[in-house]
Amino acid sequence: MKNDIILAGVGGQGILSIAAIIGYAAVKSNLYLKQAEVHGMSQRGGDVQSHLRLSSEEIYSDLIPEGKADMIISVEPMESLRYLPFLHSAGWLITNTEPFVNISNYPDEKDVMAEIRKQPRHVALDAGKMAEEAGSKKSANVVILGAASPFIDIPFEKLEEAIHFLFGKKGEDLVEINLKALRAGREYAQTNK
Amino acid sequence: MNKLLLLGDEAIAQAGIDAGMSGVFAYPGTPSTEITEYVRSSPETKQKGIVATWAANEKTAAEQALGMSYAGKRAMTCMKHVGLNVAADVFLNAAITGANGGLIFVVADDPSMHSSQNEQDSRVYGKFAMVPILEPSNQQEAYDMVHIGFDISEKLQVPVMLRITTRLAHSRAGVARKEARQQNQFKLPEDLKQFILLPAIARKRYQMLLNNQEAFQKLSDESLYNQYFPAEDTSMGIIACGLAYNYLMENYPDRKVPYPVVKVTQYPLPQDHIKKLYDTCDEILVIEEGYPVVEEMMQGFMDRGKKIKGRLDGSLPRTGELNPNLVGKALGIPMPETTQAPDLLTQRPPSLCKGCPHIDSFLGLNEAIAEYGKGRVFSDIGCYTLSALPPYNSINSCVDMGASITMAKGAADAGMTPAVAVIGDSTFTHSGITGLLDAVNDNTNITVVILDNATTGMTGGQPSSAFGKIEGICKGLGVEEDHIKIIKPLKKRHEENTQVFREELAYEGVSVIIPRRECIVTLNKRMRQKFKDKAKSES
Numbered sequence: 001m002k003n004d005i006i007l008a009g010v011g012g013q014g015i016l017s018i019a020a021i022i023g024y025a026a027v028k029s030n031l032y033l034k035q036a037e038v039h040g041m042s043q044r045g046g047d048v049q050s051h052l053r054l055s056s057e058e059i060y061s062d063l064i065p066e067g068k069a070d071m072i073i074s075v076e077p078m079e080s081l082r083y084l085p086f087l088h089s090a091g092w093l094i095t096n097t098e099p100f101v102n103i104s105n106y107p108d109e110k111d112v113m114a115e116i117r118k119q120p121r122h123v124a125l126d127a128g129k130m131a132e133e134a135g136s137k138k139s140a141n142v143v144i145l146g147a148a149s150p151f152i153d154i155p156f157e158k159l160e161e162a163i164h165f166l167f168g169k170k171g172e173d174l175v176e177i178n179l180k181a182l183r184a185g186r187e188y189a190q191t192n193k
Numbered sequence: 194m195n196k197l198l199l200l201g202d203e204a205i206a207q208a209g210i211d212a213g214m215s216g217v218f219a220y221p222g223t224p225s226t227e228i229t230e231y232v233r234s235s236p237e238t239k240q241k242g243i244v245a246t247w248a249a250n251e252k253t254a255a256e257q258a259l260g261m262s263y264a265g266k267r268a269m270t271c272m273k274h275v276g277l278n279v280a281a282d283v284f285l286n287a288a289i290t291g292a293n294g295g296l297i298f299v300v301a302d303d304p305s306m307h308s309s310q311n312e313q314d315s316r317v318y319g320k321f322a323m324v325p326i327l328e329p330s331n332q333q334e335a336y337d338m339v340h341i342g343f344d345i346s347e348k349l350q351v352p353v354m355l356r357i358t359t360r361l362a363h364s365r366a367g368v369a370r371k372e373a374r375q376q377n378q379f380k381l382p383e384d385l386k387q388f389i390l391l392p393a394i395a396r397k398r399y400q401m402l403l404n405n406q407e408a409f410q411k412l413s414d415e416s417l418y419n420q421y422f423p424a425e426d427t428s429m430g431i432i433a434c435g436l437a438y439n440y441l442m443e444n445y446p447d448r449k450v451p452y453p454v455v456k457v458t459q460y461p462l463p464q465d466h467i468k469k470l471y472d473t474c475d476e477i478l479v480i481e482e483g484y485p486v487v488e489e490m491m492q493g494f495m496d497r498g499k500k501i502k503g504r505l506d507g508s509l510p511r512t513g514e515l516n517p518n519l520v521g522k523a524l525g526i527p528m529p530e531t532t533q534a535p536d537l538l539t540q541r542p543p544s545l546c547k548g549c550p551h552i553d554s555f556l557g558l559n560e561a562i563a564e565y566g567k568g569r570v571f572s573d574i575g576c577y578t579l580s581a582l583p584p585y586n587s588i589n590s591c592v593d594m595g596a597s598i599t600m601a602k603g604a605a606d607a608g609m610t611p612a613v614a615v616i617g618d619s620t621f622t623h624s625g626i627t628g629l630l631d632a633v634n635d636n637t638n639i640t641v642v643i644l645d646n647a648t649t650g651m652t653g654g655q656p657s658s659a660f661g662k663i664e665g666i667c668k669g670l671g672v673e674e675d676h677i678k679i680i681k682p683l684k685k686r687h688e689e690n691t692q693v694f695r696e697e698l699a700y701e702g703v704s705v706i707i708p709r710r711e712c713i714v715t716l717n718k719r720m721r722q723k724f725k726d727k728a729k730s731e732s
Contacts, residue, residue: 010541011543023198027196027198027367032366032367033198033365033366033367034364034366035364035365035366036360036363036364036365037200037363037364037365038307039223039224039226039227039308039363039653044543044544044545044546044576044579044651045541045543045546046541046542046543046544047541059366060439060440060443061439061440061442061443061517062360062361062364062366062436062439063360063440063517065443065516065517065518065521065528065529066516066518066528067529067530067531068529078537078539079541081534081537081538082534082538083534084531084533084535085531086531087532088529089529089530089532102541102544103539103540103541103542105539106539107537107538107539111537112537115537
């Protein structure tokens with residue numbers, strides 16, 4: 001088993017939380033894991049990415065080679081496109097459709113969506129809206145993770161277990177909201193992929 | 194024991210705790226910050242009475258570590274690559290004094306300059322100081338090498354350099370812990386003159402360091418982490434240093450490299466392995482993160498006949514971080530077809546946060562200085578360096594920690610009026626104080642803006658050594674009280690703040706303006722914590 005995942009977004013959008021959930025689930029599934037993060041200057045509202053690698057065999061490189069990623073999971077539509085050179089020709093693109101506009105020259109939203117739809121294997125969803133329905137807009141990142149979960153070779157229950165573990169300290173309410181968000185994203189992907 | 198999922202930085206920190214380290218001393222700097230952060234937040238640190246402190250700068254940090262080593266205990270000092278420039282004096286001289294308790298300089302290089310002003314390679318410094326260098330290829334080795342580093346340091350009484358790069362520092366993987374060791378007891382050096390580098394003693398100590406080189410070489414030759422992997426195809430031999438070994442292996446999914454390989458994780462270079470590789474193979478490919486240090490050594494000055502490939506001959510790029518694709522190309526492996534990112538993609542550079550106090554400071558300064566024209570603002574290193582970008586375009590320099598004040602002084606001495614320095618609170622106590630003293634002593638006409646957000650912001654909000662001390666320091670240095678102005682950078686105070694900038698720019702002499710408002714990130718963090726604590730106490 002081997003999953004190479006590029007996580008993408010803008011500093012502060014919670015891609016490291018996605019990584020933490022998958023990471024916990026991977027460790028509990030006895031998989032090898034490597035996860036390269038971005039710290040420092042880029043975190044100040046710039047584009048950020050994380051290379052997350054899961055495998056049943058030992059992993060060497062902390063970075064995923066170009067053209068080899070099994071999926072891109074993005075919490076921002078334009079950012080999902082930035083890492084296309086990494087995506088395998090049979091890989092999946094899973095992205096939020098709600099733009100994060102903190103620059104003056106953000107491209108036309110319709111053009112961004114058109115580029116995403118060009119991808120033969122993609123799932124695009126309004127994660128913010130679905131997260132709100134689950135109880136908190138802040139869980140948009142977890143909705144996106146849910147939408148990616150059918151493509152990740154870890155039992156779904158392990159991801160749920162990770163949410164219990166990581167959000168448990170912050171209260172049962174938050175656990176429930178995030179579990180709902182995770183399931184909503186998964187359901188969307190299963191019906192729309 | 195269960196494996197821990199740790200960043201390379203965190204693996205080093207946990208290893209320090211487990212290897213009986215008594216103290217870690219550092220100044221924050223990407224990508225090294227998380228080492229000291231981790232030690233400071235670990236519950237074991239308190240239980241074991243480990244000192245984990247943010248120092249005023251890398252030099253004061255390293256000297257404290259050396260002092261702890263003098264007292265017989267194990268110490269670590271951590272810094273980013275350019276931090277070693279600040280600590281270079283103590284680093285080079287500590288190689289001559291030698292260590293008593295184990296002493297490790299952890300230096301995190303930043304090839305590709307993700308968060309730095311250059312990509313200098315600390316291995317050059319290690320060679321310069323003539324000390325052993327450890328360069329782990331992964332998180333587990335990073336953990337193991339702290340133990341090895343302390344052992345070497347105590348056995349041969351020498352400081353050891355542990356060199357990592359951004360990718361290892363900030364990547365997570367499973368790490369198995371070793372059994373915890375006790376800290377050392379307080380123990381003075383056997384020779385109480387060991388650390389007195391008066392010429393007569395320094396000459397002896399220097400000779401001892403030189404004599405020790407043979408022992409360092411032997412350790413490298415015998416190290417289990419420096420490995421020779423034979424293979425059939427001797428048309429090429431490969432030297433892979435540290436992290437570069439991973440990129441090599443990544444290109445062979447069956448993990449069988451067809452060429453003989455030397456994996457280097459400890460310096461001086463393992464002579465036997467390298468010689469064998471050179472004698473066996475037709476040509477040599479050197480893969481290393483950073484400068485072509487090993488490649489140049491292999492090349493030598495005289496051509497010894499065999500082709501050496503790497504960053505110098507164009508097989509690999511001369512600059513920047515390596516990755517599996519670059520290494521694959523150098524190995525002649527066909528790369529998969531890739532999709533190009535669409536043209537509509539725009540850059541998303543980092544920017545000052547919404548609500549950041551620096552924004553209001555720069556808007557005021559920009560307006561006040563406009564009448565004098567562009568090109569008069571020397572800046573420094575921190576979040577506020579982002580004011581170089583639109584829409585502010587406020588600053589004209591960013592060179593090294595503290596250079597804002599001294600460059601402004603030099604420009605003023607050349608006749609520039611006004612000459613402005615912009616420096617953060619933490620950078621001011623790191624390296625700005627002495628420059629301000631120079632300006633006061635010469636009564637130079639400069640305006641120094643000390644942006645006080647009460648934290649070290651760019652690296653994630655570590656406590657600032659300057660906290661609550663800035664006016665006192667300026668007064669103590671001799672800045673006139675009337676020209677130390679504190680303002681609150683807020684949008685609603687823009688007019689009055691701009692007026693303060695105008696007046697001090699016009700003043701002929703040293704003036705200091707301190708825009709003071711807490712960093713919005715640490716403020717939000719504090720408020721969230723307060724809210725949580727309140728909710729907790731109510732329930």
